[in-house]
Amino acid sequence: MMMENLLVPEKKRLLISSLLLCLSACDNTNLRPWHTEILESEYSGENAAEISSFEDYLSLEDTVFDEMDLRIYAESATGPQQMLERYSTGSLADPRKRQPNWNRSFELQGDSSTGGVLLLHGMSDSPYSLRALGETLQQRGFQVVGLRMPGHGTIPSGLLNLQWQDMATVVNLGATHLAKELPGKPIHIIGYSTGAALALDYTLRSEFDAALPAPATLVLISPAIGVSPAAALAKWSRRLSLLPGLNQLAWIGVEPEFDPYKYNSFTTNAAEQVYQLTQSVARRIASRNDDDSPLPPILALKSTVDATVSNDALVDRLLLRLTPRRHELVVFDINRFAANTLLLKNDPGPFTKRLIADKKLPFGVTLVANSQASSQSVTSYSKPAFAAGPSQIEPLDNRWPPGVFSLSHVALPFPADDPLYGQTRPEISGEIFLGMQAMQGERGVLTIPGDFLLRLRANPFYDYLQMRVIDWLQ
Numbered sequence: 001m002m003m004e005n006l007l008v009p010e011k012k013r014l015l016i017s018s019l020l021l022c023l024s025a026c027d028n029t030n031l032r033p034w035h036t037e038i039l040e041s042e043y044s045g046e047n048a049a050e051i052s053s054f055e056d057y058l059s060l061e062d063t064v065f066d067e068m069d070l071r072i073y074a075e076s077a078t079g080p081q082q083m084l085e086r087y088s089t090g091s092l093a094d095p096r097k098r099q100p101n102w103n104r105s106f107e108l109q110g111d112s113s114t115g116g117v118l119l120l121h122g123m124s125d126s127p128y129s130l131r132a133l134g135e136t137l138q139q140r141g142f143q144v145v146g147l148r149m150p151g152h153g154t155i156p157s158g159l160l161n162l163q164w165q166d167m168a169t170v171v172n173l174g175a176t177h178l179a180k181e182l183p184g185k186p187i188h189i190i191g192y193s194t195g196a197a198l199a200l201d202y203t204l205r206s207e208f209d210a211a212l213p214a215p216a217t218l219v220l221i222s223p224a225i226g227v228s229p230a231a232a233l234a235k236w237s238r239r240l241s242l243l244p245g246l247n248q249l250a251w252i253g254v255e256p257e258f259d260p261y262k263y264n265s266f267t268t269n270a271a272e273q274v275y276q277l278t279q280s281v282a283r284r285i286a287s288r289n290d291d292d293s294p295l296p297p298i299l300a301l302k303s304t305v306d307a308t309v310s311n312d313a314l315v316d317r318l319l320l321r322l323t324p325r326r327h328e329l330v331v332f333d334i335n336r337f338a339a340n341t342l343l344l345k346n347d348p349g350p351f352t353k354r355l356i357a358d359k360k361l362p363f364g365v366t367l368v369a370n371s372q373a374s375s376q377s378v379t380s381y382s383k384p385a386f387a388a389g390p391s392q393i394e395p396l397d398n399r400w401p402p403g404v405f406s407l408s409h410v411a412l413p414f415p416a417d418d419p420l421y422g423q424t425r426p427e428i429s430g431e432i433f434l435g436m437q438a439m440q441g442e443r444g445v446l447t448i449p450g451d452f453l454l455r456l457r458a459n460p461f462y463d464y465l466q467m468r469v470i471d472w473l474q
Helices: 009-025 054-071 127-139 164-181 194-206 229-240 268-287 311-321 349-357 450-454 462-473
Strands: 106-108 115-120 142-147 187-192 217-221 251-253 298-303 328-332 364-370 377-383 392-399
Touching: 054 164, 106 127, 115 127, 115 164, 115 194, 127 142, 127 187, 127 462, 142 164, 164 187, 164 194, 164 268, 187 194, 194 217, 194 268, 217 462, 251 268, 268 311, 298 311, 298 462, 311 328, 311 349, 328 349, 328 462, 349 364, 392 462
Parallel strands: 115 142, 115 187, 187 217, 217 298, 298 328, 328 364
Antiparallel strands: 106 142, 364 377, 377 392
C-alpha cells in the first residue's frame, strides 16, 4: 500500500506542506561540515554499555569534544570573514573562548548541600540554558548537576541520529550520581522544554525501578507536553531524506551557526524524537491512577504565547490528570499595554480567562500580567485549586521593557542581564551578543535571520521566576 493511502486527508496536507517547506528552506549548498560530519565517539545505544556512571559519561564527553576539535575546528577557516561563525577558532561565537564552556556537563558543589538539583536542557540547546538557575541554587546550598544531552553542545549533525531513549538513559546517570553523592537528601529535577518531558519520563520510570531515586519535586519551564501536529509527520521527511538527492529533507532548517550555546539548524529527526517522547509521556500519564501513587509536586512556568509547545496540552494532558492541590502553574501573559489586539494573530486571552475563572481546576494558578491595561507595570494574580478567581494580588517590582510585547518559549530561563541573550550588551566584551538589539533596514541583508532578532531571549521577570523556583524546592 502506498504511503499516501495510510494518511488521513489532514495529515496528507500537513505532510505535503512540510515537505515543500523543507525543500524550499533547506538547500544542499548550505550544508557545512558541522551539518554532515558525525562524531563517532558520541554517546549512543552502541556504546551505552560502557558508560555506567556520571564519571564515565564525563570522560566520554572529553573524547567527544576532542574529536570535534580535530575534525571540525581544526579544518574550519579563520579570519575576519568568519568572526560570527561558531566553528571558527577564535571567532566572536567560538564557545571555547568562554570559560567555563557551558556546552559541557557541569557540577556545582553547594557549601552545605541541602539536596541535589538535576538540570535538563531542551532539544538543540545546551547546559547553558539553565546555568543561571544552577549558580543561584548552588549559592543556596544545593549540589547541582547540569547535563549535556547526547548530540548537543557540539555540532548540529548530532541531531540527525539522536534517540530520545539515549537522552533518558543519561538522565538516569545524573540522578543516580546526585543520590550517591547526597545519601538521604532530596533530589529535585528542573527541566526546560524537552528537558521537562525528560524529567516526567524519568519520574514515571522511577516508580517501577528501585535503582532510580524518585525526585522530591519537579520544576518544568516552557514544558514540552504537546507539540505541533506537523511534528508527527517528521518521520516521513526523515525517511525520504535517505533517498538519493533528498538529503536536505533531513533538515527542517539550515541556518548559519553563530550562537555559541544553541544550534540554529534543526533536523526532522529532532522533531520526531520530541514528538515520540511527548506522546510516550502523555500515554503513561493518562493510563495511571495518580491518587494511588501521586507524582511529586510540580511547578510549571510558561509564557501564554509559545510558538514551540502547547498551552492546552500542559493543562489537559498533565495538570488536570494529577492529584489535586499538589501542583501550580505560573503563566506570563502578553504585554497588553503594547500588544494591541488588532495586531495579534491569536489573542491568548481565552486561555488566561479559563485559568482564572474555572473553579474546577485542581491546581494552583498564578498569572503575571499588566497591573492595568494602561500600565507597563506587572502584578501577580494567584488563586488556589478549585477557586473561581484570584485570592492574592501582589504588585511586582517589574515593568515590561519598552518595545517588548510578550515573552517567548526560549526566554524564560535567562535573566535580563545574561551576557549573551540579555537586554543590554555588556560594556566590555570581545564576544558575540544576541540579546535585545534595535536593528532596522531592508530584509535579506543580514546574516542573522530577522525572526531571530525579533524573538525575545531573556526574561524581564526572571527574578520572579527564580524566587518561585527556590521557594518550590525548599
